[in-house]
Structure formats: structure tokens, C-alpha cells
Amino acid sequence: MPMNRPATTALAAVLCLLTAACGGSSDDDRTDRTDGTSTTTTAGSKSGYPVTLDNCGQSATFEKEPGRVVVMNGASVAEVSTLLALGLQDRIVANQQSYGMSEVAGRAAAIKALPTGDIKVNEAYDIPREAMLGLRPDLVLSVTTYGFDQKNGFATREQLKQVGANSYVSPQGCDDDPSKMTVADSYQLLRDMGKVFNAGDKAEKLIAASEKNIAAVSEKVEKAEKVKGKKMPKVMVLFSNMAMGGNDFSSVFAHGIANDILDRAGGSNAFENASKSTFADLSKEKVAATDVDALVVISYNAPDPAAYAKKLFKEFPQWPAAKNNTYVTLSDSMYLGPSNDLAVEKIAKMLHPEVF
Known part of the structure; x- marks a missing residue:
């Protein structure tokens, strides 16, 4: 999918509110967030x-x-996958989200089958104001506040409220800073949607299952680290065939949820110090000079991310990753959403196969 500046801004922005308690009680339930906002359930x-x-x-x-x-x-x-995970696909009257593939069996097909509202999208591949109002929504989900910015041609949150529609910005989308995002943000998105749709019990079951899976993986990783003397493999995480800046490698993760996933899988980001923001915009020389032990290629509507990984190995044969053919291709599990545990498991198996 071609990515221009508005679309890449939205991609770099991403998802989820930090952990809040789920379910109702006779009193208000409030959880303050680290970014100064809060979630209140009445x-x-x-x-x-x-x-x-x-x-x-x-x-x-x-x-x-x-x-x-x-x-x-x-x-x-993240948003559409969360709704699907909660069994709420029949509530969706228009969906514009798709990665084209998923680690969850059947999810990509389920997303493809959702209605799109027959919308003519704008240059940011999103829903312009008049088209949005014509859909008569009662809830609009956006990954960041960008999706409600009047300057971008979108319906504002106030305009939506005037026609009876609520709106929701995913965690870390308030200040458009996904560099602080963690797996906990994915859980918060599940909890919030569980509250909104009276599906809190299901949300908590999904979260508990994810936490259990990650804990089991982490236990095995700890054994591997003891054997290897705590050496953390250096991992490069990037989108397949995507340009987001001016250099040869501009879709390389430096911070954000990818680092939390890598840490839980027993790895570390090879380019964490290359940028203070979520993505690093790197020259070919910088990439060549960095030891990369393993590669994670994320597919965003890319038909063959494995071919991209192999292309990089030919370009940088000096990498330990290239010498050992160490890579994994992922999609939605590597980003905000309900399936981060799958990314943790797949990466851990790549980095520490001896304990699996």
C-alpha cells in the first residue's frame, strides 16, 4: 500500500490507553493514566x-x-481486530482497516468480509467528513486524534457528538506518541471496548489468556538466557517494502510496542539508540555498520515479506542474521491489538529455539 505523509503519520501514531480496571460496581471506577488522561466507568x-x-x-x-x-x-x-476478538463484527457498518494478513487464523478473511460503507477515501486512505456523517455512526474509532482533525478534512469529535455519535481515540493516540506504547496498551484497548459493548468478561478472558501465554514463553526465555549468559540477541524490526522518510531505511522501529514485545521474547532492538521517536530513518551505511542477529519483517499489505527478508540478507551478508538465516515475518500481532502474545511466542522461538 503506498504510504504518503498523512498515512504514515497515522501508522506511526497507533493505539491504546494504559491499564484500567474492567467491569462495573456500585461506585465509579477510575484509573489515571501516565499521560495525564483517565478512564472512568460509571x-x-x-x-x-x-x-x-x-x-x-x-x-x-x-x-x-x-x-x-x-x-x-x-x-x-488494532481497533477492528479488537472488535473481532470480542465478537462484535456485526456492529461494524464501515471498516477501513486491513493489513492483508494476520497471525490469527481466519482474521484477515473476516476483516476483508466487513462492510466498507462504499466510501471514496481521501488522500490519507481514510473517511472524509461528509462521508462519515452520511454513515450515521453512533461510535467512531480512530487510532489517533489525527482522525478527528478538521484541518485534515475529517469530522471532529464535536461534530460527531452533534449527530449523536460518540468517538474514541486508542491509547497513546491522544498525544500521537506511540514511542511509549507497550503491550499493556493493547490490553487497555480490549478493556475499554469491553466496557463500551458490555463485554468486559470476554475482554478479561482474552487478556488473561494472552498474559498466560506470554508468561509461559518468558519462563522458557529465562532458561535460554541463563544458558547463553544473558546475551540478548539484537533484532531489527521493520515494515516490508515501506518508505516513511528520506533515507533507504525509514520504517525501522526504534521504540514503542515492538521493544516491549522483543524484551518479553528475550531480544533487544538493534536500533533503539538510533532515534528518540518510534521509527528511525536510517542510511544504508548505518544499517550495514550494525550487527543484526535476527530480523522481524512486518507485512502491511505486502504480498511476500519473506522475500523482502531474503533480499536484505543478500544486501547485508555480514549480519549474523544473514549468516544464520534468522528471521520471522509477522503482521498484526507485532502492533497494537489483541494478539501480541503470538508475536512474543514466534519471536522467542526464532531467537531461542533450543528451549521450545
Whole structure:
């Protein structure tokens, strides 16, 4: 998928609010976030409503379960994947998100089958204001505040409220700084959607299963690290065939959720010090001068990410990764969303096969 500046901004921005408790009680349940915002759940009737979320400085109250949900693109799949994981696909009237593949069996096909609203998207591959209002949504999901910016031709959160639609910005999307994102943000997105759709129990079960899987992997990784003397393989994480800056390698992760996933899998980011932001914009010389023990290639609608990995190995044969053919291709599990445990497991098996 060709990526221009607006689309790459949305991609680099990404998803999720830090951990808050789930479910209702007779009292308000409030969790303060590290970025200064908070999530508030107000318990009401036995149905679980009304529910109020404080999201990026705005309050949204849900009197009932949303039935007409629009998922904006934002170069994300976190929001649509979260809804699918919670079994809420029938609430979606228009979805613009897709990575073209998924680590979860059947998910890519399920996303492809969702309605798009027959929208003519704008230059950012997203839904312009008039088209959005014409969809008559009662909830609009955006990965960042960019998706509600009037300057970008989008419906603002206030304009949506005027037509009876609530809006939600995913965690770390308030200040457009995904460099702080962790796996906990993926859990927060699940919890928030669980509250909004009265599916808190299912959200907690998904989170518990993910945490259990990651804990089992981490236990094996600790054994491997003891054997290897705590050496953490250096991993390069980047999108397949994607340009986001001016250099040869501009879609290389330096910070964000990728680093949290690598750490849990027993690895470290080879380019963590190359940038203070989420992505590093690197020259070929910088990449060549860095020892890369393993490669993680993320597919964003790329037909053959494995071919891209092999292309890099031919270009940089001096890498330990190239000499040992050490790579894995991933897609939605490596980014914000409900399946980070799969990325942790797959990367750990690549880095420490002897303990699996």
C-alpha cells in the first residue's frame, strides 16, 4: 500500500490507553493514566449502562451498546481486530482497516468480509467528513486524534457528538506518541471496548489468556538466557517494502510496542539508540555498520515479506542474521491489538529455539 505523509503519520501514531480496571460496581471506577488522561466507568443498571469513558480530555457516555460503528484506517488494525476478538463484527457498518494478513487464523478473511460503507477515501486512505456523517455512526474509532482533525478534512469529535455519535481515540493516540506504547496498551484497548459493548468478561478472558501465554514463553526465555549468559540477541524490526522518510531505511522501529514485545521474547532492538521517536530513518551505511542477529519483517499489505527478508540478507551478508538465516515475518500481532502474545511466542522461538 503506498504510504504518503498523512498515512504514515497515522501508522506511526497507533493505539491504546494504559491499564484500567474492567467491569462495573456500585461506585465509579477510575484509573489515571501516565499521560495525564483517565478512564472512568460509571456503573448503572444491571445491563452495564450507562458507561462513561474519559478519552483524550473528552467525556463520552454510552447509554446502550453501539450498533453502528465506523473504524477509521489510520494505518492500523488494532481497533477492528479488537472488535473481532470480542465478537462484535456485526456492529461494524464501515471498516477501513486491513493489513492483508494476520497471525490469527481466519482474521484477515473476516476483516476483508466487513462492510466498507462504499466510501471514496481521501488522500490519507481514510473517511472524509461528509462521508462519515452520511454513515450515521453512533461510535467512531480512530487510532489517533489525527482522525478527528478538521484541518485534515475529517469530522471532529464535536461534530460527531452533534449527530449523536460518540468517538474514541486508542491509547497513546491522544498525544500521537506511540514511542511509549507497550503491550499493556493493547490490553487497555480490549478493556475499554469491553466496557463500551458490555463485554468486559470476554475482554478479561482474552487478556488473561494472552498474559498466560506470554508468561509461559518468558519462563522458557529465562532458561535460554541463563544458558547463553544473558546475551540478548539484537533484532531489527521493520515494515516490508515501506518508505516513511528520506533515507533507504525509514520504517525501522526504534521504540514503542515492538521493544516491549522483543524484551518479553528475550531480544533487544538493534536500533533503539538510533532515534528518540518510534521509527528511525536510517542510511544504508548505518544499517550495514550494525550487527543484526535476527530480523522481524512486518507485512502491511505486502504480498511476500519473506522475500523482502531474503533480499536484505543478500544486501547485508555480514549480519549474523544473514549468516544464520534468522528471521520471522509477522503482521498484526507485532502492533497494537489483541494478539501480541503470538508475536512474543514466534519471536522467542526464532531467537531461542533450543528451549521450545
